[in-house]
Amino acid sequence: MSSIVRQPVFYPVSVVFLDDSTDFLHALRGFFPNASTHHFFTSQPEARAFIEAQGARGAGHSPTSGELWSEFEKRGGNALGKDAMADARRFSQVAAVVVDYDMPGQDGLEFLASVKDVMHDASCTRILLTGTADESHAVDAFNAGLIHFYVKKSDPGMARKLAQALANAQRKFCAGHGHIGVHGVGAAYASRGVAEALDALVLRERIVEYYWRPEQNAVLTFDAAGQAGVFLAWDAHDWAAQCDVVTDERGPAALREEMEGRRIMPVFWPNEAYRPGMANVEFAAPQLVPGTPDTYVSWTRIDSVDVAPEIVTYAKWLRTQRMH
Numbered sequence: 369m370s371s372i373v374r375q376p377v378f379y380p381v382s383v384v385f386l387d388d389s390t391d392f393l394h395a396l397r398g399f400f401p402n403a404s405t406h407h408f409f410t411s412q413p414e415a416r417a418f419i420e421a422q423g424a425r426g427a428g429h430s431p432t433s434g435e436l437w438s439e440f441e442k443r444g445g446n447a448l449g450k451d452a453m454a455d456a457r458r459f460s461q462v463a464a465v466v467v468d469y470d471m472p473g474q475d476g477l478e479f480l481a482s483v484k485d486v487m488h489d490a491s492c493t494r495i496l497l498t499g500t501a502d503e504s505h506a507v508d509a510f511n512a513g514l515i516h517f518y519v520k521k522s523d524p525g526m527a528r529k530l531a532q533a534l535a536n537a538q539r540k541f542c543a544g545h546g547h548i549g550v551h552g553v554g555a556a557y558a559s560r561g562v563a564e565a566l567d568a569l570v571l572r573e574r575i576v577e578y579y580w581r582p583e584q585n586a587v588l589t590f591d592a593a594g595q596a597g598v599f600l601a602w603d604a605h606d607w608a609a610q611c612d613v614v615t616d617e618r619g620p621a622a623l624r625e626e627m628e629g630r631r632i633m634p635v636f637w638p639n640e641a642y643r644p645g646m647a648n649v650e651f652a653a654p655q656l657v658p659g660t661p662d663t664y665v666s667w668t669r670i671d672s673v674d675v676a677p678e679i680v681t682y683a684k685w686l687r688t689q690r691m692h
Contacts (some may be wrong), residue, residue, distance in 0.1 A: 372448065372548050372549065372550050373548065373549040373550075373552075373553070373554050373555050373557065373558045374543060374546065374548050374549075374558070375447070375546050375547045375548065375549050375554050375557055375580035375582075376546065376557055376563070376566060376578060376579075376580050376587050377452050377542050377543065377545065377546030377547070377578065377579050377580060378538075378539070378542050378570070378577060378578050379452065379458055379459065379542060379576070379577035379578075379579075379682060380403075380404070380405045380459050380538075380576060380577065380682055381405060381458070381459065381461060381462075381463035381464075381538050381541050381542065382405045382406065382407060382422065382459065382460050382461060382462045382463060383403070383405070383406045383407070383462070383463060383464045383465075383466060383534055383537075384406075384407050384409065384415055384418060384419060384462055384464070384465045384466065385406065385407070385408045385409065385466045385467075386409045386410075386412065386415045386465070386466070386467045386468065386471075386476075386479065387410065387467075387468040387471070387497070388410050388468065388471045388472060389410075389468070390410055392468070392521075393408045393409075393410065396408065396466075399527045399530070399531065400531070400534075404686055404689065405459050405460070412471070412473060412474060412479055415479075416479070416482065416483055418462075419462055419465065419483050419486060419487060420483070420486045422460060422461055422462045446549060446550060446551060446553040446554075446582055447547040447548065447549055447550065447553070447582035448547065448548040448549075448550055449545075449546065449547050449548050450545075451547070451579075452542070452545045452546055452547075452579060453579040453588075453679060454678070454679060455545075456678070456679075456680040456685070458545070459682060459685050461541070461545075462487070462492055463491070463492060463493065463537050463538055463540075463541035463542075464492065464493040464494070464495060464533075464534055464537035464538075464541075465480065465483070465487070465492065465493075465494050465495065466495045466497065466530070466534075467479055467480055467494075467495070467496055467497065468496075468497045468521075469496055469497065469498045469499065469502040469505065469506065470498075470499055470502060476496050476497070477496065477505060477509050477514060477515075480494050480496070480509075480514055480515065481514060484514070490544070491540055491541040491543075491544035491545070492537075492541065493516045493517065493533070493534075493536070493537035493540060493541070494514065494515045494516050494517075495515065495516065495517045495518065495519070495530070495533055495534075495537075496509065496515045496517075496518040496519075497518070497519060497520075497521050498518055498519070498520050498521065499520070499521060499522065503518075503520065506518035516537075517533045519533070546579070546580065547580055547582055549580070549582065549585075552605075553582070553585060554580060554582075554585055555603065555605075556601040556602060556603040556606060556663055557580060557587070557601050559601070559603075559657060559660065559663060561657035561658055561659050561660055561663065562601045562657055562663065562665055565601075565655070565657060565665045566578070566587065566599060566665075569589070569599060569667050573589075573591060573597070573667070574591050574592060575589045575590065575591055575597070576590060576591060576592050576682050577589070577590050577681065577682050578590070578599065583638075583640065584598075584636075584637060584638065584639065584640045585606075585640050586598050586599065586600050586635075586637065586640070587599040587600075587601075589667070590681050590682065590683065592682070592683060593683055594681050594682075594683030594684060595669065596669070596670050597667055597668060597669045597670060598635050598637050598650075598667070598668050598670055599665065599666070599667045600633060600635065600652070600665060600666050600667075601657075601663065601664070601665045602633065602654075602663065602664055602665075603660070603662060603663045604661070604662040604663075607627065607628075607630070607662065607664075609641070610627060610634075610641055610642070611624050611627050611628055613641040613642050614627070614641075614642045617642055617643060617644050618644065619642045619644070623642070630654055630656075630662075630664060631653075631654075632651045632652070632653070632654070633651070633652045633653070633654035633664060633666040634649055634650070634651055634652075635649065635650040635651070635652060635666075635668045635670070636649060637650075637670060650668045650670065652666035652667065652668045653666065654666050
């Protein structure tokens with residue numbers, strides 16, 4: 369099997385909260401005031417029905433499974449897996465289930481056991497909220513693999529710990545639904561330094577979703593308003609290949625000279641590399657990734673993106689939800 373690299377992907381996902389206390393659910397809503405994809409339930413049957421519906425929609429297979437890999441080898445290309453960005457249902461897929469232990473009828477662990485089999489996506493994180501007396505049950509459930517995380521309601525740091533657990537759940541879930549680059553394509557994005565640079569960009573520019581695009585070997589980003597940007601990561605191999613394309617396509621010698629000097633990092637979007645007659649090429653200032661000899665990143669806002677009409681960004685999805 370050729371070398372494979374899991375590529376960057378990140379987007380808002382759904383979280384299901386279940387607690388028989390309306391007051392506590394109200395408090396949880398206050399912890400996450402801008403989380404439009406979260407769902408709060410006091411009814412176990414309603415929560416179960418929602419999870420079952422979303423689990424059926426999100427059912428899938430690993431892109432590296434034998435059958436799908438064989439199909440890819442026949443088809444060719446540089447990426448495995450389905451395009452998460454093309455799935456309009458992705459914002460509704462359940463990435464985490466947060467359940468209170470102490471509930472009438474089934475307790476939280478019994479509820480999670482009853483829905484575990486219908487949560488077809490192994491990337492879904494199960495979190496238990498406990499009281500002090502319930503902690504031993506939570507430890508046993510964690511050791512048995514029924515839950516991934518638990519937090520005590522009485523813990524003064526509960527909100528912070530829960531928020532961190534859900535952030536980790538989101539990253540885990542999204543990582544399982546992105547492209548996988550093969551034959552070394554997109555290797556630069558696997559660098560920890562590049563990942564940290566992308567994380568810093570998300571915070572600085574308030575990015576809410578991003579997707580590695582195999583056709584351009586670039587990461588397409590969107591903020592909450594739907595404004596697009598392009599994040600690039602090039603290692604020494606990428607720089608050499610990009611410079612060679614400029615030469616092969618008889619591009620400007622000055623362009624190659626500036627690129628070889630690492631003074632500019634052209635954004636050839638929607639192409640991966642230079643093409644004759646290109647217009648509106650943006651030029652970003654490359655930033656060296658700390659700890660690497662020749663890996664650089666850049667990010668550039670772009671005014672227009674050739675996105676198919678059926679592609680739904682988070683901003684577009686939100687507008688649709690508010691109309692209903």
